Amino acid sequence: MTALLAVDLPYWAQSLLRVLGGTVAVLLPAGTIVYLFLFKMMSFMQSRLGPMEAGPYGSMQLFAEVGKWLQKEDIAPERADIRVFRAAPLVVLMSTFLLVAVVPFGPDAYFTDFEAGVFYMLAVSSISTLGILMAGWSSANKYSLLGGLRAAGQLIAYELPMVLAVIGVVIQAGSMNLQTIVIKQNSDSIFGWDGLGYPYILTQFVAFLVFMIAVQAELTQTPFDMPIAESELVSGYMTEYSGFRFLIFFIAEFATAGVFAFIASVLFLGGWGVPFAWFGWDDINSVDNWMNFGGPLIMFTKMMVLTGIIMWVRFSYPRFREDQLQRFAWKVLIPVSLVNIMITAIFKVAF
């Protein structure tokens, strides 16, 4: 974002643009996912209409909900550890904002061009575990504590397959920089044919599957929603939260879904780019400036497709059992992704 529209912005304007862009990149996907998938698609799958009263087709329902949450009283249990209790949702939301900072949305439209972007992404996504543990413990409630512990166990277990799945892409791209990964996918060709670029989903389909399953578990969406299992644990670590602190948890959940979908589309689907051959671009420097506006739209489309799949799975499957969940991560996903790394490395060296 240093030279957007070929205009050199002063530092304060860049910072303002970054803050605004970050807020939009977190809140817009969250709002769209909640309305389109959580309200409308779920209702459709359950043969009902969903919210219809507020605005045309209930499209203003989201504002009604946010207004409702904001005016609720901010309650903490009497014996809760108030400071930790209040900080917990913010830690979870902070992890989401840190995540979005590394996603490239266009040739110049990125927040930071982090050299070890993939690694950074994996690191900051693990911070949310801390917030969930804090919430579970500080609520002074057995159900919350159980939910928090379940969440921590689950997030640790599924972080590993996620890391290992991403390594396949890193080996193939030869870089941990997300921007470089996007450019590689769009400028490479498949056996000399460059009409499609070279999205890594073609060669790394196994890694893509493992990554999406791990994302599903990291977001604690059904079938991996044991931490908030409403029939066993009331609402897990969120039980004692109300008002805007619950809202923060809620936003963080769906915003993180959006951000992970952004990252998955960067790693596997070619990110913001179109195949460079379409417009005769050679490298990043010859990409036209309009991609700074087209890129975010392309990213948004891919993000909606991926979150659509995440939500589709969420509404379709029943919950795993706790031991099945752990076994699935350690005995299926991790070996599969290790084999994937091996095969990718062999091919990388051979060709």
Place this chain on the structure above:
Amino acid sequence: MLLASDIEVAQNIGFYLIAAVMVLGAINVVRSSNVVHAALSLVAVMGGAAAQYLLLSAEFVAVTQVLVYIGAVMVLFLFGVMLTRAKLGKDIDLNNKGGAAIGAPVALLLFGVMAYVLIKGFEDDRIVTSGDEAIGSTATLSDKIFSLYALPFWALSFVLLAAVIGAIVLARKD
């Protein structure tokens, strides 16, 4: 020779702010009368260390610090503490009586030794924080690890492997 023009003001302000947070956090780790509060203060210290690495433009080390210490070690720490003893509120037995009398000299001694070693070892050396020579960049780091330091790296990975096997042996029921 350190010149006034060499001093980067913003970096220094950042350093001292983060250092203050780290020192306060570290004191809270040993003074707190609640295990979980102590652990959370330790998280602040670890996060501060990561931020200091970033200031030195050692981004790979900084991210590793976050991934390993905050994301894994501290989470496991908290996990273990919460599974076993994690009272809300104050825990009177937590701090040893007269801990400061023994702790303070040890801390001072440690500080003295480390400060002496650091100053003696590096003297006027300056860290290159930008350009191709920057030691913190991921590419330089990996080049170093897999060429100059390949042997220690292997040795370390054997130690880790032994630890993993040991954990499995301990955890198995049969």
